Amino acid sequence: MDKVLERNRREFLSLILLLVFLASLIIIPWSKGVINSGGFEMALRMLGSMPRLDLSLETIMLAIEALWTTFSYALIAVSIAILFAMILAMLAAGVLIKSSLVRLTARIIIGFLRAIHELVWAWMFVAAIGLNPLAGIFAL
Template identity: 30%
Template sequence: MTAVDGARRLPVPPKPRRPKALALGWALTALVVAVHVVAWDATEVSFGALADGWRGMADFLGEAVPPDLSWQVLGPSLESALVTLWIGLLGTTLSVPFSLALALLAARGTAPSTWAYQAARSVLSFLRAVPDVVFALIFVTAVGLGPFPGVLALVCHNVGVMGKLWAEALEDADPGPSLALRTAGANRVQVAAHALLPSVRPQLAGLLMYRFDVNVRSSLVLGLVGAGGIGFLINQSIKLFKFDEMLTHILVVVVLVVAVDRLSAAVRRRLSEGDHA
């Protein structure tokens, strides 16, 4: 018999209970449940009302199916879908210089001072807090109906979102190369240009493609408020009760969104593979 076999087996001590942690867990659970009850009542959620309205939904779908695939409807739909794509593209690319400048000011490692950091963060928070639809309504009143106010709205909102994402990517970057350049006497601009930005370039490009995907989807909604694109045709079809034309536009939207999503995913995957290579 070995010493291990002859050793006395000691019982496993019970896991100590923490009354305070247990009470806190139950309190948080009760709070979450209470908040959901209040939200349920405030939003008037009723599955009964949804079940009672099945006839209206059936009538709506009956008027929409089959879609009107005549060239008189499909042609303008495809043309407007391209306009929607261009709105999302310009809304993304035109925001790049502003997003990058604010991201460098809003990152702790590249901000020249505390007040510049706080000011940049405040600007990004404001642009991010105002919905792109609100920006679109403002620019529609300024420059009129059409795709241009949609582009301006996406630029403003995207600067806030992408600037924050890029600032966080810069703060999470490997500090080694930047520290080496600072030790060699490089200033902030040189550190950012030659060490920081090259090290996070795949992350920045991936976030840019993600925002392009989101902006194309957002440009559909902006068309509903007069900012051009295929969303404007969908709104017109609904107002004129031409639901078969509306379904045609929606099908075109589905094709457009899937194509942009596949393109964005392929680019992000290629960037990720290049980063790990």
């Protein structure tokens, strides 16, 4: 009996979600520029330029420099994250301090940090400190 109720509830929820989706398609004012009319031409231009790669020494050196910068920022971010993670893990496990309040607080902080996706952290830090590598380090 419970399986039948559960199946009916899922079907009802699926029907509601489908109706909300269809209603949203009807409600959206499609004539007010929701769809980019120049997007298809832009995609064709991008696809057409892909075979013509610029493999000059200047471009390759610029790519290597950007790759090194990205790698160094990622290494800094991971190093800081490992340091904070080890401290929080030891506090959450009760290795350093046996207090249950400290353990609970550390676990709440860990749960909070893990509950928010990295992209959300990145958006928040970009809004707070601007579009620079430091925002990426803090986000990771």
